[in-house]
Amino acid sequence: MTWRRGCALIVAGVALSVAAGGSGISGAQPVTPPPTTPPPFATPNTDSCPFAVSPAPAIDLSEVPAPGATVPPPVPVPASPVGGDKLGGCGIILPDAAPPLPADIVASGWVIADAESGDVLAAKDPHGRYRPASTIKVLLALVALEELDLDTAVTATAEDANIEGSSAGIGKGGVYTNHQLLQGLLMASGNDAAHTLARQLGGVEVAVSKMNALAADLGALDTRAATPSGLDGPGMSSSPYDQAVIFAAALQNPTFASLIRTESVDFPGFPKDPAIPGDEDRPGFVLANDNRLLYNYDGALGGKTGFTDDARHTYVGAAERGGRTLVVTLMGGEAQPLRPWNQAARLLDYGFALPVSASIGSLHATEDVTPSVTKTPSAAELGPVSAGDASPGNDSSAMRRVAVGVLGSATVLALVLGAVALNQRRRRYGRQRR
Template identity: 60%
Template structure:
């Protein structure tokens, strides 16, 4: 817990009290153990477009603004949708005559796309807005790789060690290179590593601003980071489509691609913590990659896991087969009937079976094509049940067509009358 923020401390205490009373949820973790359950599984229905503008309501106090601050409103909804008209659909989006998707997918939203061509092969609620949890570290890693030198060594702080959620094990006084911090960030989802990187980028508010600026440049307009690490905060948002965009951009960085496929590394220890009486030296240790797809799926390129109480299970990963590289994203998933990495494996198998060139949308070609902030026409499209909502209704289009036809006739008549008058004067 970050003890420098009393409001977060109060929120954490209240959340813990709610948990003890049976009304709360567990602390934020990167990948929690599978809980026992007897509730029958059913694939979430997204046909009502409930998450068109905002993620689901939070289940805890993590998104309560600090005193004197206000929660940001929903992000505008691009119209037409980024990626093509079918990306506006809220249900399952498949190519014509495609086979049914695997049945055991508990992710509320997901997407499979080609990493190289950007072709979206299949999706479910692609632009629905959900929380990213630690998958937002993909965005932080991209920002950090472009701004920091990998061989720079920094000293761990108490603030790093005390950060909320999953920690790799940074200790006060420890010496860590940015390479090690980035490895700990993407391999073991270290929130302490995220804090140490963020401090070098100017602190959390500055880092979050840089992350959101890059998201806008990439046309990931459903995405708004609220924290560098993925811990829930006011306004946090992404989509299955955006997460694929962010991962694709990160994979253009060779070091990121190297780090996410690394299985384990040696991580430095740290000296005795002066805050702990009688503490002794903490030796170095080995950290492993927490992405099980990496070990269990042929052709896996690596990826990123995530979990918070509000976000639930989140996941993004890539794989290569027969000369194709695909990305798969999962948002608001559960650990049943399959673990997230197993759901991702099934969706990857499905994506590799989809013939190239028959997809349902496209990821943005490159960041250079991004419009300036505020340039796109942004509006909340009408809510439907999985049909194309990318533009005006057919009635509105028909009225517009009739208006322009009538206007054209009027202009032609006016020109004829004017020409006749000129001829008379010439005579």
């Protein structure tokens, strides 16, 4: 602390004491501000469809594109609600004669659905666009399970180990099977495991492309992954409905189902780094599942947690009771007054209490679903398209219109091709109505 700053702090302290009625000399009582009570959390009102086209604006720089890159336009909105007309609503949607919802559900959007029949039992803003955070790892896991040999051993790189965000504990030079990487991905939400798996799938961009192709094939038309791990990136989007579609499909894979319900496993360590003086070998350790629903809810089958500053809390999970399996998804949530898994538990209880015949829609998209656009924002609504466009005095309106047109057309074409392949993928993942 400099002499000038020290003097300034002393003078400020004396002035504060005098203003509070003290003498300004040593021993005067400090001023204690009155306690404040934070306002109670309330379930966000989405009746006006604020997220019908895209998630809320980012609060940080996580979605600023790399220099020279562009921000993709929002995912096209289908002409009719996927899963049924009732699912086009943006507020709370309940079946006829349904009882009141449980208290303290503060997620902006959520869905309760029957994983076997595909019936959607209740929802709030089911097709609202939100950031998925780490729940998108379910999509990455499905791609990896489809393409990678689970027994293949992979040596982790420094880039794998140093990836931003949550970590499974992978280290440079560590050797891991793909099965162990999936354990780290789904049990501990490891971004390091996500990067290592993506590297085997052809790199981050290729892995993300494969994830998006699978989402389209499954009928998850609100979804666009921007990263394999769920870290926020330009254009990231999903919805409570899509999360239920993806998770219900994933439950059909026995390996995935086994991974998410595993409570703990032995996980490999990694060798010392010769480039670091005094570094030591890291021993193996016990990797625990971070999904609290698994330990605290009767019949829980597992799930996936997620959080980023922009996405807030997200969650997908499932439970089985009396031969019935329900899935629950929450997006845009908070951890108060209850943790997301606890809110999910209340929604699951609500779903199990509803009659088996209760339904407001279906996870099984109809055959005639097409991604024709009902609303796509203009270039002006999109804001800066590239890092270069943000510079002062750069008139890029024409470039924006071209970018929006080209990217929008490409997106629509990709979704049309995905719709063509939808029936084949449904059969593959056992998504027909039973």
